[in-house]
Structure formats: C-alpha cells, structure tokens
Amino acid sequence: xxxxxxxxxxxxxxxxxxxxxxxxxxxxxxxxxxxxxxxxxxxxxxxxxxxxxxxxxxxxxxxxxxxxxxxxxxxxxxxxxxxxxxxxxxxxxxxxxxxxxxxxxxxxxxxxxxxxxxxxxxxxxxxxxxxxxxxxxxxxxxxxxxxxxxxxxxxxxxxxxxxxxxxxxxxxxxxxxxxxxxxxxxxxxxxxxxxxxxxxxxxxxxxxxxxxxxxxxxxxxxxxxxxxxxxxxxxxxxxxxxxxxxxxxxxxxxxxxxxxxxxxxxxxxxxxxxxxxxxxxxxxxxxxxxxxxxxxxxxxxxxxxxxxxxxxxxxxxxxxxxxxxxxxxxxxxxxxxxxxxxxxxxxxxxxxxxxxxxxxxxxxxxxxxxxxxxxx
Numbered sequence: 001x002x003x004x005x006x007x008x009x010x011x012x013x014x015x016x017x018x019x020x021x022x023x024x025x026x027x028x029x030x031x032x033x034x035x036x037x038x039x040x041x042x043x044x045x046x047x048x049x050x051x052x053x054x055x056x057x058x059x060x061x062x063x064x065x066x067x068x069x070x071x072x073x074x075x076x077x078x079x080x081x082x083x084x085x086x087x088x089x090x091x092x093x094x095x096x097x098x099x100x101x102x103x104x105x106x107x108x109x110x111x112x113x114x115x116x117x118x119x120x121x122x123x124x125x126x127x128x129x130x131x132x133x134x135x136x137x138x139x140x141x142x143x144x145x146x147x148x149x150x151x152x153x154x155x156x157x158x159x160x161x162x163x164x165x166x167x168x169x170x171x172x173x174x175x176x177x178x179x180x181x182x183x184x185x186x187x188x189x190x191x192x193x194x195x196x197x198x199x200x201x202x203x204x205x206x207x208x209x210x211x212x213x214x215x216x217x218x219x220x221x222x223x224x225x226x227x228x229x230x231x232x233x234x235x236x237x238x239x240x241x242x243x244x245x246x247x248x249x250x251x252x253x254x255x256x257x258x259x260x261x262x263x264x265x266x267x268x269x270x271x272x273x274x275x276x277x278x279x280x281x282x283x284x285x286x287x288x289x290x291x292x293x294x295x296x297x298x299x300x301x302x303x304x305x306x307x308x309x310x311x312x313x314x315x316x317x318x319x320x321x322x323x324x325x326x327x328x329x330x331x332x333x334x335x336x337x338x339x340x341x342x343x344x345x346x347x348x349x350x351x352x353x354x355x356x357x358x359x360x361x362x363x364x365x366x367x368x369x370x371x372x373x374x375x376x
Contacts, residue, residue, distance in 0.1 A: 067178055067240040068191050071105075072132055074163045075189060075233060077182045078102040078119050078153070079128040079136075100188075103181035103233035104129065104153060105242065107165070107269055111137070111157040114269065115232030116247055117144045120151050129155050132189060143272060146373055147280065149216060149247050150265055151232075152272055163234060165269075166241030168220070168261035171196055176238045177222040179246055179257065181230030194224030194255075196243075202337050203258055218338050219258040220244045226257030235259040281349045282373035284313020285320065289337040301358045303327040303334040318368040320357065327363070328356035344370065 077100045102119030106112070113129055120127050120142055127139045137155040144151045175196050183190035198221035222235060226246045235244035244259025271278050287304040295302040304326040309316045326334055329343050330353055347353065349372050357364045 063238050064176075064178060064191075064193055067236055067238065068180070070240045071163055071234070071236060072180065072189050074106040074161045075132065075180045076104045076106065076113060077130040077188055078104050078113075078115055078232060079130055080122070081126045081128065100130070100182050100229065102229060102231045103246070105232075105234045106160045106162045108162050108273055109158065109160050111140075111155040111160060112162075112269075112273060113153040113155060114245060114265065115151050115153060116245070117149045117151045119232045120144070120153065127153070129153060131160075143278065145268060145278070145280075147282070148260060148264065148268070150245065150260065150268065152269065164241045165262045165266050166237055166239070166243045168243050168263040171199060171220065171237075171243060171261075173198060177220075177224045177243070178236040178238070179222070179224040179226055179230060179233060179259075180236070181226070181233030181246060183225075183227045184229045190227075190230070192225040192230075194222050194257075197221040197223050197256070200338070201258060216247060216258065216260070217341055218261065218264065219247070220261055222257050222259065223255040224257060225255065226259075230257075279349060280373035281344055281347050281351065281370040282310075282314070283340075283344055283353070283368055283370060284310035284315045285340075287326070287340065289334075290325065292335075301325055301327050303358065304340050314368050314371050318355075318366050320355070320366060320368070321359070323359070325358040326355050327358055328354075330354055 079100050102115055104113040104115035104119075107114050120139075121144070127142070129137045129139065131137075135157075137157055139153050140156055141154040142151055173196050177194050177196050179192045179194075181190060182188050201219040201221045202217045203219060220235065220243065222244075224235070226233075230246050233246045234242045235246050237243050241262075243262050245262070245265055246257065246259045268278050285304075285306055286308040287306050290298075290300065290302055290305050292302045306315075306320060306322050306324045306326070308322060309320060326340065328334060329340055332339065332343065334340060343353070347370055349370055351370050353368045353370065355366045355368060357366055
C-alpha cells in the first residue's frame with residue numbers, strides 16, 4: 001500500500017489548550033480542597049503554606065490565650081455600695097447604688113484578695129468582691145498598707161484558686177506583659193497585652209475614681225493598657241505568673257502603665273497570711289531626691305531633701321528637720337531615689353541608722369532608731 005499520499009490530521013490547537021486549562025483547574029481545585037481539609041492528604045504532597053513568621057505569631061497568640069484561660073477565674077471585681085440621696089427631691093428615700101471601681105486577684109484559697117489601697121481607701125463605705133462566675137462576697141477585713149499602694153481584702157470564701165507570684169527580679173525589658181482587669185469599671189476581665197517597657201520607675205500616680213494621688217517608687221513600666229478600673233489587677237508574664245500589681249497610670253499618659261513588682265508585695269502578703277498583721281520599719285520622713293546636676297545648679301550636696309516629717313516619728317525625735325539634706329545613710333552615699341527606702345525596708349524595727357545630714361552649710365551626724373510603722 002502506498003502511504004505517500006496519506007495526509008495526517010492537523011493537531012487541534014483549541015482542544016489542546018482546553019485540556020491544559022481543564023487540568024490546571026482540576027489541580028487548583030484539588031489543592032484548595034486539601035488546604036481546607038475537604039480531602040485527605042495521605043497520598044498528596046502539597047507545599048506547606050505557613051512560614052516561620054506565621055508560626056511564631058500563632059505561638060504567641062496561643063500562649064496569651066492559655067494564660068488568660070488559666071488565670072481569669074482568679075481575677076475579681078472590687079465594688080462599692082453607697083447610699084445616694086436625690087438632692088432635687090428632699091422627700092425621696094435614699095437608694096443603694098452599687099458600682100465597680102477596681103480589680104483584685106486571689107492570693108490564697110481561703111479568700112485573701114490583693115488590690116490597690118486607693119481602690120478601697122474610703123473607710124466609711126462597704127466594699128464587695130465579685131468573682132468571674134458572678135458570686136458576690138462582702139469584705140470581712142481590709143489591711144491598707146501605709147507605704148505602698150497595696151491593700152489586702154479578706155472575704156469569707158473557700159476553694160478559690162490563688163495566682164502564683166513570679167520573681168520580678170528576673171524581669172527583662174522587652175518581655176511579654178499581660179494585664180487583666182475591669183476597664184473603666186464596666187468591662188469585666190478586659191485583657192491587654194504589651195511588653196515590659198522599663199524597670200525601677202518613679203512616678204506620681206492617680207486614679208480618677210478616688211481622686212487619690214501619691215508618689216510610687218521602683219515600678220515596672222509597661223505599654224499594656226492599664227485603664228481606670230484596672231487598678232489592683234495582676235500584671236502577668238507568659239507563664240501566667242504575677243510579676244506586678246497594676247496601679248493607676250500617670251495623668252495624660254498614652255500607652256504608659258505602671259505596676260508594683262511582685263517581689264515587693266510578696267513578703268507583705270506572706271507575713272499577713274501567717275501572722276494576720278504586718279510589721280514594717282519606718283523613719284518618718286518625706287523627701288525628694290536631689291540629683292548631682294540639680295545639686296550643682298543650686299550649690300547644695302546631692303542627697304535626699306527632707307520635705308516633711310511624721311509628727312512624733314523616729315526622724316523627728318532624733319532631731320532631723322525639714323530642709324535638711326541626707327547625704328549618707330549607714331555610710332552609703334544617697335545617690336539614687338530609692339537608696340533610703342531600700343535600706344529602711346531591709347532593716348529591722350529598733351535598728352539604728354546613722355545619717356550624715358547637710359544643714360545650712362554644715363554636716364551633722366544623727367542616729368535614728370527605726371520604729372514600727374503604724375498601719376491604716
């Protein structure tokens with residue numbers, strides 16, 4: 001047979017293109033179905049879509065969620081009950097008004113709650129504690145620390161889950177910080193996150209609910225939002241340990257919150273739980289630190305400038321006067337804001353402290369015997 005005159009069929013270009021397109025559509029469909037979990041992937045090896053950055057973000061998010069789930073049942077709301085009188089109706093009966101004013105957290109299973117002193121500063125009202133499950137308890141006793149913005153509230157409750165106090169001396173700037181509280185007194189168990197922004201801060205902090213303001217030393221600074229109502233709540237690390245007690249932010253600050261380190265409040269909590277009271281040495285002075293630069297400008301020595309003294313306190317009895325500058329304490333130069341408070345806090349009641357004092361251009365030596373700090 002002569003095949004020389006046979007003609008081969010021309011390739012169908014449109015058919016080939018249609019087949020290729022159909023194959024692409026099928027492949028994409030299979031890929032999307034596997035990614036969404038619609039078909040098993042045992043026999044199909046598809047590329048993973050998660051990169052290292054995505055996995056890191058998911059890991060961080062899961063850690064925060066785990067902390068919140070672990071500790072939120074131990075964070076409580078601090079409320080207050082007041083009798084309100086209508087000034088426009090003298091014949092109306094007074095009515096009871098309840099409101100949430102702060103946050104606290106459980107530190108013992110027998111009903112001991114930690115919060116800020118300024119949250120429960122009014123001794124003429126009744127305070128309540130409300131747990132996450134809605135249980136409401138009347139306060140049985142309140143200890144208000146005379147130095148720190150710290151209060152311990154006792155309620156009659158058993159089986160509460162205490163939070164673990166971490167070691168704040170190991171904190172590093174940049175590590176994760178998680179704050180939980182009742183933001184603005186309305187939004188319960190609000191969670192905010194950030195980092196430890198600084199350590200050893202000194203601020204004058206206030207709270208809009210109470211109008212209180214005071215000087216606070218050696219604080220943790222964080223950019224985790226601490227709004228009014230969050231005061232008294234825990235600042236936590238990524239392991240769910242309490243690293244600080246949240247206090248009110250400075251007026252006008254943005255993304256700047258502060259917390260009292262856990263290592264400062266832990267000894268007070270432990271002593272109160274074991275003895276039912278707290279003994280603290282005190283010298284009875286209010287001072288302002290004069291830095292080296294300020295001292296040079298004003299031609300005075302660096303040290304602690306005495307602004308006021310506690311009437312009848314140890315320092316006043318020893319002869320310390322307002323306007324004095326303490327330049328040394330127990331032979332150590334007063335070269336930082338926290339020097340005096342650190343030495344006093346580590347001393348014992350009845351211990352003698354040797355002070356070098358500058359007064360009217362002269363240096364005096366005065367011995368102060370520390371006494372027991374009266375509680376509020």
